[in-house]
Amino acid sequence: MKYSSQSVAMPYFIAAIGLFVGQIIFGLAMGLQYVVGDFLFPAIPFNIARMVHTNLLIVWLLFGFMGATYFLVPEEAETELYSPKLALVMFWVFLLAGAATILGYLLVPYATLAEMTGNNILATMGREFLEQPLLTKIGIVIVALAFLFNITMTMLKGRKTVISIVLLMGLWGLAIFFLFSFYNPGNLVKDKFYWWWVVHLWVEGVWELIMAAILAFVLIKVTGVDREVIEKWLYVIITLALVTGLIGTGHHYFWIGTPAYWQWLGSVFSALEPIPFFAMTVFAFNMVNRRRREHPNKAAVLWALGTGVMAFLGAGVWGFLHTLAPVNYYTHGSQITAAHGHMAFYGAYVLVVLTMISYAMPLLRGRAANDERAQVCEMWGFWLMTISMVFITLFLTAAGILQVWLQRVSSTPMPFMAVQEQISLFYWMRLWAGVVFAAGLVTYLASFFVKGESKPLIHA
């Protein structure tokens, strides 16, 4: 660690991992509810478990992005963080607000929570992924503004690199597009139209900038490849991401009441959306293959390569699978969407945060890399989680194809719940794959506690 203020990243990473564990626990509970419908009912019904599962994902990824930024920016800017104290205060504000929100979901009926938190003043709740109470949303904006102020001021007083500028663009975009979560028109079509400006323009827009910047930073560090080479790739990737992703929003506008031209725009541009992910895969492999010597942190290299491959498969291939309007006519909102969502989030964002944690955590703990045994344990965690996620995706895809056939293609279509009964075999298999994923996560966590000889930090 070159700058002492980088250490503020540590609590962010720890919180991210802790919330990740919570997300997986609720994922398993839901996996079981798919096949044993009254499991945990009425204490934690499916809709609440799902809300906690997805909200925890978003929050822990945000913690991961912020931690990654606090580690990355001082090093790129070659200066201490503008205000480490502000970063720590905001950490606690965000953690407490996040924890209070999750407890609110679990302990108070959602309608009561809405009443208690001012939803009657400005109605923003009740929409998928944006279920947070108004107070929490305002809290997120305050934390985001303080965070951006801190990072922007740090960059202004230090060196400006392509990586940090791309990262900052992504983070500003993240904050700006979140503001659309406060806009909740009465017209359902308009509501959905702008809802996607948060959801899609985050994950298929500005988050890709954040991802590419973090990946580029780690690749420079673990490969020693010249910054100029990596920066040129970064330019290409973010251009491709924005050109395809912005109008690619149109693939969410099929069959929801928007004009028909969105079917063309959405199909064409989102068919191009795998290209930046493809470029990222080539980028990760290319940089790793260029290095002249092995970096002592082999685990971080593995996470980086995994990000490239899994993001391409999940976001690129599985996204393309159902993105063309004539295909989406049948597959819209089926388990195929769930398959894509799981692998894309894991491949693109979970893995890039874990890549950064894998690279930065040993440095934050005062060593260049962890002991060999700890790294082997960590890499076992990677493989268990990644392979099980591949199977979760395959089982959900199979469930989705069968669901589409029985419910929408067949000449004697079956009702939704009758179809769920028919595809329960795949839900069982998905559940067992989820259990293996949880085992992978436990293995990953255990790697932090494996003691041994660590590679000493060499100061230049």
Next chain:
Amino acid sequence: MSAQEPDLLTEQIPGPRLAIVAEALFLANLLVAPGLAFLVLLVLWRRHRDSAPLVVRNHLRQTLVASIYGGAMLLGVSIGIFMLGGLDDPWSWVLGILYFVSFHATLVIFGVVGLNHAILGRSWQYPFIGPDLYE
């Protein structure tokens, strides 16, 4: 480092252009222009198979053979699944789509690795479907 060896840490694309084109055509055949990209690859292979440097010859041959075997396995098994199961059986669609998507993605990942080796000026043998490398 000798004068001939490229500096991989600083050079953007040190590998031979024709090898990169061959790998790009392998990927294009899978992703954007099936058939057409293969025909261009075939022409390049016929024209340069004896005269090009070793690394280029390896990439031309690997991509050509991998395209033929990979394409045959991709289409052959998919068609086989639908012929055996019938288009009216949902299980044909479950197996057929899963097989096609998974195998196709595997070929693309192979192609990405091949493209990287070409960019870096190194030979690479496609796993399972690639012929032995020229030494």
